[in-house]
Amino acid sequence: MTAPIETTGAAAEAQPEAVLKGVESKRIEGRSLGQIAWLRFRRDKVAVAGAIVVILLVAVAAFSRPLQALLGLDPNNPDQSLIDPNTTLPKGDFGGMSADHPLGVDPKFGRDLLARILEGSWVSLIVAFGATLLSVAIGTVLGVVAGFYRGRVDAFISRMMDVFLAFPLLLFAIAISASLQGGAFGMEGLPLHISVLIFVIGFFNWPYMGRIVRAQTLSLREREFVDAARGMGARGPFILFRELLPNLVGPIIVYSTLLIPSNILFEAALSFLGVGIQPPQASWGGMLNQAVKYYEVDPQYMIVPGLAIFVTVLAFNLLGDGLRDALDPRSR
Amino acid sequence: MTETTDDPNNKIPLQKAPDTRPGPAADAEPLLKVRGLVRHFPITKGLLKRQVGAVQAVDGIDFDVRPGETLGVVGESGCGKSTMGRLITRLDEPTGGSIEFQGTDITHLSTGKLRPMRRDVQMIFQDPYGSLNPRHTIGGIVSTPFRLQGVEPEGGVKKEVQRLLELVGLSPEHYNRYPHEFSGGQRQRIGIARALALKPKLVVADEPVSALDVSIQAQVVNLMDDLQEELGLTYVIIAHDLSVIRHVSDRIAVMYLGKIVELADRTELYENPMHPYTKALLSAVPVPDPKRRTQRDRILLKGDVPSPINPPSGCRFRTRCWKATEVCTTTEPPLVALRTGHQVACHHPENAGEPAAAGTKAPDGQASSDQ
Ligand SMILES: Nc1ncnc2c1ncn2[C@@H]1O[C@H](COP(=O)(O)OP(=O)(O)O)[C@@H](O)[C@H]1O
Ligand code: SF4
Ligand SMILES: [Mg+2]
Numbered sequence: 001m002t003a004p005i006e007t008t009g010a011a012a013e014a015q016p017e018a019v020l021k022g023v024e025s026k027r028i029e030g031r032s033l034g035q036i037a038w039l040r041f042r043r044d045k046v047a048v049a050g051a052i053v054v055i056l057l058v059a060v061a062a063f064s065r066p067l068q069a070l071l072g073l074d075p076n077n078p079d080q081s082l083i084d085p086n087t088t089l090p091k092g093d094f095g096g097m098s099a100d101h102p103l104g105v106d107p108k109f110g111r112d113l114l115a116r117i118l119e120g121s122w123v124s125l126i127v128a129f130g131a132t133l134l135s136v137a138i139g140t141v142l143g144v145v146a147g148f149y150r151g152r153v154d155a156f157i158s159r160m161m162d163v164f165l166a167f168p169l170l171l172f173a174i175a176i177s178a179s180l181q182g183g184a185f186g187m188e189g190l191p192l193h194i195s196v197l198i199f200v201i202g203f204f205n206w207p208y209m210g211r212i213v214r215a216q217t218l219s220l221r222e223r224e225f226v227d228a229a230r231g232m233g234a235r236g237p238f239i240l241f242r243e244l245l246p247n248l249v250g251p252i253i254v255y256s257t258l259l260i261p262s263n264i265l266f267e268a269a270l271s272f273l274g275v276g277i278q279p280p281q282a283s284w285g286g287m288l289n290q291a292v293k294y295y296e297v298d299p300q301y302m303i304v305p306g307l308a309i310f311v312t313v314l315a316f317n318l319l320g321d322g323l324r325d326a327l328d329p330r331s332r
Numbered sequence: 333m334t335e336t337t338d339d340p341n342n343k344i345p346l347q348k349a350p351d352t353r354p355g356p357a358a359d360a361e362p363l364l365k366v367r368g369l370v371r372h373f374p375i376t377k378g379l380l381k382r383q384v385g386a387v388q389a390v391d392g393i394d395f396d397v398r399p400g401e402t403l404g405v406v407g408e409s410g411c412g413k414s415t416m417g418r419l420i421t422r423l424d425e426p427t428g429g430s431i432e433f434q435g436t437d438i439t440h441l442s443t444g445k446l447r448p449m450r451r452d453v454q455m456i457f458q459d460p461y462g463s464l465n466p467r468h469t470i471g472g473i474v475s476t477p478f479r480l481q482g483v484e485p486e487g488g489v490k491k492e493v494q495r496l497l498e499l500v501g502l503s504p505e506h507y508n509r510y511p512h513e514f515s516g517g518q519r520q521r522i523g524i525a526r527a528l529a530l531k532p533k534l535v536v537a538d539e540p541v542s543a544l545d546v547s548i549q550a551q552v553v554n555l556m557d558d559l560q561e562e563l564g565l566t567y568v569i570i571a572h573d574l575s576v577i578r579h580v581s582d583r584i585a586v587m588y589l590g591k592i593v594e595l596a597d598r599t600e601l602y603e604n605p606m607h608p609y610t611k612a613l614l615s616a617v618p619v620p621d622p623k624r625r626t627q628r629d630r631i632l633l634k635g636d637v638p639s640p641i642n643p644p645s646g647c648r649f650r651t652r653c654w655k656a657t658e659v660c661t662t663t664e665p666p667l668v669a670l671r672t673g674h675q676v677a678c679h680h681p682e683n684a685g686e687p688a689a690a691g692t693k694a695p696d697g698q699a700s701s702d703q
Contacts, residue, residue, distance in 0.1 A: 032510055033466055224463035227423050228526065232477045233450040235443060246467035 047322020073115035134202025139209025147217025161207035257320035362396035370428030391590035404581030
């Protein structure tokens, strides 16, 4: 019964006490687990590449509008002179690629695809970040409460998670966006669509976060350092905020980073189905939706938003995996 | 632990020096008084949480802890030692019996009412990797008791923490380091420093060295022994074999499946073990002197400790006991004093040559049926 503890203990003891005693005078400041994770992360080339791409993407999305102005791009400026009136396809090869339109233009309207990708980037990321934030907020609070108080509270919250996960989310999303077309909550148009997407995606995805946080809390509260704190007279809030939460920050960051790409896909899917961002506003999912009609005759139109989604999702996933490996090497 | 006594570096068999101290007074008011202590963990089933049974982890034990003494508690894994330790430190609540600390009944006190007692009773944990929060610095960890109890030591918390670190053989400069930078032995020292911060009266150590390398076990045990002398501590030290605690204990309680089966002074227990289980445990202790090793036969216990959910009837040890008879199946042997300061729960005790002390129940006529 004591075997697992003894073996790990003996293995880790390999570094004899004397070794540590010898170096102690040189390095007085200790390295926190965070600093060690950072060192480990820096050595992971793939994850660093993912991080760089993510930073670039976020910068582009944040400055999307100024960037468009700077480059003289307009996502909603149709130009029929670029369209072959017979086929409604862009004139020229590769979807109308030219010096003026490096990624080509869309069929039927002749709008610049680079401009539309740039415009779609901030929409995609703001929805993904907003929804992730909402899921993390709800999931963390309810997950910690369930894991910490256990018993009936846990049973109730866990059943609630099951209900949310069983919810026909797509149908609900379609219904809600259809019924809110005209305007609601004092909003209309793009702000309304973005808010609805954030709510629908974030509010129904929190159980994934909640389950992870709950499981982590359950296992953390069995650790002996929690008993040690209780043995010194600590009460619930102290244990929660000082003993447990610092250990939950890492997993929460990791799984948030992994939730973002899945939310980007979700947004794209809803917009693709026509219940997310509405045209003429540019969005990656919406562009894919349009492009499907032309995929045989103008594959360029599909490749551009497809690639944008692919690169973004991949970069966030690589970053998330790298963070997980850096923060908890055993989880691999 | 296996036999490693041939290793010249192994310093464990440092016999506790013959006590020159005043010594724990047997007649003094006990620091801790445990009576009929029970902890059953309910086993529930289904949605309605219907109770279908119980893990009888601790099932009616009595003992005292006298001021200044070291009480060793020994028994195989799963015998309920940790549960007992968590009960007397009130990390867990008993389902029966009573615990008195310094004359106050603490059996069912609430978290709030327990706070004052928390200063006087501290615990040292088994797992040096789990007992320190990996996100806190050593300074933060060792100063937590001061924060939690609102104690402001003379000269400030930091100074006091650094003094404590020195006391346990660490450098005060470790203050800003994190637990993962230390070896198991060093972490256990940090745990000891934390336990001693508030100058407790009673320290309960649950297998404090069993997760450590054998060569380091002795260092930590000796440190605890030195600190006891220096600070006038009372210890309850839990171990799963006798090799560690026999050197530091004044008295030893042997636990089997939720019960105390033998409780005696160290030398008495060592020289005249009466319970077959104790004899088996003793035979497993490595003998330092190779010449003597052959003289004592090793008693190998067959099988494992039975499940505490459904313990054997009568004597709980009977399924593994080579002396078991009919009466052992039907009647549970009570823990009685067969000599002064030597309590045993067995129908056919070993080494019971002398008649039982007056006034106590001897294991009557049945003893003869054994021959
Ligand atoms: N919280 C708990 N819930 C249910 N059973 C428990 C719990 N804690 C301990 N037990 C059981 O009680 C018995 C005694 O355990 P423990 O006190 O840890 O023994 P020891 O420390 O002597 O190895 C074991 O069978 C164990 O499985
Ligand atoms: S009472 Fe019987 S079974 Fe139990 S230890 Fe004694 S002899 Fe063995
Ligand atoms: Mg134990």
